[in-house]
Amino acid sequence: MELSCKSEYALLALLELSTHYNTGEPLQIRQIAAKQNIPDRYLEQLLATLRRAGLVRSQRGAKGGYLLTQEPWKITLFDVVSCIEGIDAQSEQESAPTTTESLVVRGMWREVRQAAEAVLQKYTLQDLAEKRDAKHQMDIMYYI
Amino acid sequence: MELSCKSEYALLALLELSTHYNTGEPLQIRQIAAKQNIPDRYLEQLLATLRRAGLVRSQRGAKGGYLLTQEPWKITLFDVVSCIEGIDAQSEQESAPTTTESLVVRGMWREVRQAAEAVLQKYTLQDLAEKRDAKHQMDIMYYI
DNA sequence: GCAAACCCCAGTGGAGAACCGGGGTATACT
């Protein structure tokens, strides 16, 4: 139930890509890592899995970098964390004597998961960007 | 976001204690472990943390065992998992350059947690027991 | 007093998180 570093990094990186989305220019790992102070070699791995999941695409070579494959309002936070956290179809693991009680417990846990996922589904990268901008405005107001 | 073994075991054990609550007699680790097929030495540790959290009390010596400290409808699933999962006050860990973006991300994660916790808050051990009984009835119906 | 229970502490094996590093490959620019 804790927000992992992985997911936070991924969200921050995609948020950065969101704000540069309209330029059409790719953003480089180094730039993202510097702005959000994320270890760059680690971020590289995360972006690789995001690429494999189809959320971003990469351009190799000089002047390369990463771009979102979709508009920021089409990518939900659920898309991000579920791919980075590796949902794995959650597997319904074992064979062994599953008691009635454990079925009941797992059933209610599904409700918990669905409640959490509902929240993640309703927010998009766009929403995050807007919240950040709103927060920036607030900070400026208070500064004056 | 996955249900850990720990929490599942703890919930199953408390569910077992719930059904024997009206007898007033203590239930032993071995009995609980056998019925829910949980490794007993492991369950011992979980019951110890539940005891330290005040959810159960223990009776030592021969004919000893564990009892709920409260009625089953007074113990929410949130009480159980938060104590077993060790909430640790979630610590707001680091000092370092927290960016505006990461504050926004964490703010939305709080919403996710609260949604999950809301579900856990609304269910009690009593509810689990009733669901189990209902499920048993269903199974009997289908069996005929 | 003795066996049945809980109590405490310690250790182990495996998995995953959060990194770091090296060498390979594609691409833009000169």
Add this chain to the structure above:
DNA sequence: AGTATACCCCGGTTCTCCACTGGGGTTTGC
């Protein structure tokens, strides 16, 4: 063409936590 600049892939490391096992101590009922 050649070179610098990016991404790409594969590996290892340290650390923490989970799930579990084991040994020895203490309380209690018969």
